[in-house]
Amino acid sequence: MKLHEYQSKDIFRGYGIPTPEGIMCNTPEEASKAVRQFGTAAIKAQVLVGGRGKAGGIAIATPENATETALRIMNLIIKGLPVGKVLVEQSVDIKQEFYLSIALDRTSRRPLLIASASGGVDIEEVARTSPDLIHKELIDPKTGPQPEQLEQTAAGLGISDVTSLSGLVSNLYAIYDELDCTLAEINPLVLTRDGQLVALDAKINIDDNALFRQPAMQQLYEKNLEDLDPLEVQVKKLDMSYVAMDGDIGCIVNGAGLALATLDMISREGGTPANFMDVRGGADAFHVGRAVEITASNPRTKVMLINMFGGLTLCDEIAEGIHDTLQGLDIPVVVRLTGTNQEKGWDILKDANVSVAQSTAEAAGIAVGLVS
Amino acid sequence: MSILVDRDTRLVVQGITGHVGTLETRFMLQYGTKVVAGVTPGKGGRVVEGVNVFDTMPEAVETTDANASIIFVPPPHAAGAILEAVDSGVPLVVCITEGIPVKDMVRVFRSIEDSDVRLVGPNCPGITTPGEARVGIMPDSIFLKGSVGVVSRSGTLTYEVVDALSRQGIGQSTCVGIGGDPLIGTSFIDALELFENDPETSAIVMIGEIGGTAEQEAAEYIREHVTKPVVGYVVGISAPPGKTMGHAGAIISGGGGTAKEKIEALEGAGVAVADSPVDVTGKMKRMI
DSSP: OOOOOHHHHHHHHHHTTOOEEEEEESSSHHHHHHHHHHHEEEEEEEEEESOOOTTOOOOEEEEETTHHHHHHHTTTTTTTTEEEOOOEEEOOOOEEEEEEEEEEETTTTTTEEEEEESSSSSSHHHHHOOOEEEEEEETTTTOSSSHHHHHHHHHHHOSOOOOHHHHHHHHHHHHHHHHHHHEEEEEEEEETSSEEEESSOOOEEEEEGGGGGOHHHHHHHHHHHGGGGGGHHHHHHHEEEEOOOOSEEEEEEEHHHHHHHHHHHHHHHHOOOOOEOOOOOOOOHHHHHHHHHHHSSSSSSSSEEEEEEEEEHHHHOOOOOHHHHHHTTOOEEEEEEEEETEEEEEHHHHTTTTTEEESSSHHHHHHHHHHH | OSSOOOOOOEEEEEEETTTHHHHHHHHHHHHTEEEEEEETTTOTTOOEEEEESSSSHHHHHHHHHHHHHHOOOOOHHHHHHHHHHHHHTSEEEEEEEOOOHHHHHHHHHHTTTOOOOEESSSEEEEEEETTTEEESSSOOOGOEEEEEEESSSSSHHHHHHHHHHHHOOOOEEEEEEOOSSSSSSSSHHHHHHHHOOOOOOOEEEEEEEESSSSSHHHHHHHHHHHOOOEEEEEEEOOOTOOOSSSSSOOOOOOOOSSSHHHHHHHHHHHHHHEEEHHHHHHHHHOOO
């Protein structure tokens, strides 16, 4: 789960990491008032996707242009999500910018601290073009970051105030560790003209699988559902997995790998998927029925492709689920169903208006043919 | 012959009294797997599917001489179950549970760093050696005994590939699902090494997906160490970046972990990369 910047900064302040003074605003008038209070201020879109800066979601405003700037940003739709609210922050007098993050390193299976004197930019780009500007420290989960690692990091960044940086990194690690984060990132971390280290931006991702033991994060999770794609939210609540895409073939598949394979085969046949959907363990009549409804409610869906493969999957039951939900839908449906009682399942679908395929490739071929 | 599990596997089911644990125990027994004990804390003394239940792993292992464990324990307690299995001394632990917090798995891997235990998973479908043992949840009907080793990050996609192989008469030595989480025990490289050293395995199918660099690392390993023919299949070419695609580990982040770079790495290592389950079968046929 991604947190908003303002939520991440609330957490930062709670752990003693300095942030600029800021005010959350839901209307241009509120934003204008906030900008007047600060003199010059940054207006920053609060939206749960990356790349808001490139999309024009961050701007410096003066009291003169605050209302129109806030209105423009609030009306933005970034990667499909409407912005709606902004964080107005006091401008900071920047001397130098850095990058700092803690995330999981899959290869070493430990938290990895990444620091760079090249801040405020795309860190992956820095890693590619000038890897020598990146300083890394693997953290032992039994002990947390060690004093010498903190000193090395300060040296790597060229920061002379080792005490401040050490405190800040230790606090960032405490957040990462105590709140079950998968990412805790400050980009940029800035050194101000008066020598303070301040988190100008804040990005925290929480491990969804740990929400059961993070009640405060669970609350933020529920609040943030309002700010996500409504279809993705519906599917999350059914414990299925959904990602909106920009094509026209709606996909319902059991298993993430098979779902990815289905998307690939649609693309190879010259089609475009409207979504990724993994119904996970929920390959039963109820879940497949809800999945059909959700996929059909996407206005982009012109054809639906249902691909189920499993040993335990009771095909007759799933076929009933599909059959009943399809009543009244006028979208062509392609079904590939393999598992226990598959013949019974195909039989049930015989009188329904669906095309039955024997393999993923065949299903993809039929679906693409139906679109064109 | 085979890798990891066979006729001599003596299995403990951790979480045997849960719905899934009970059901899968029945299927594993039906397949001929020697399930010698079950463990659920507080439910020792019960009998499930004819299998004696114990309160703890050490008790179960000591009493039954078990040499492997499979875990169906719910996510909040799964990491503890893995550590208990490791402490009990079984050399193989297969964790099926999906949804274990990453931090718990970091702790588990830190604890078992210096141990010789082999952990498969978590969030995996387990291991099947056709005709000998099913330690996991893969459907029986798709398998055919033979000499192709299969290793995969996925569940249902693996079933589809194995089914396609079997339909063409290409049998399998062992099929290992290594799991779709960002942190897993047995890697592609571990499984490739086992298959390379297994006299009954003559060729290998490796099924990968977007996210991380495990396939690229495997490609490096294949180039250096694997003499047997390998057919690769990587899914997610059409996946959008920055989105978790079902599996927690299946995400293209920061432009890294794409299917394209994985396919290029594998092809660079001499792997025949297929673009569909049927193509896997075709490429394998030409190789063996």
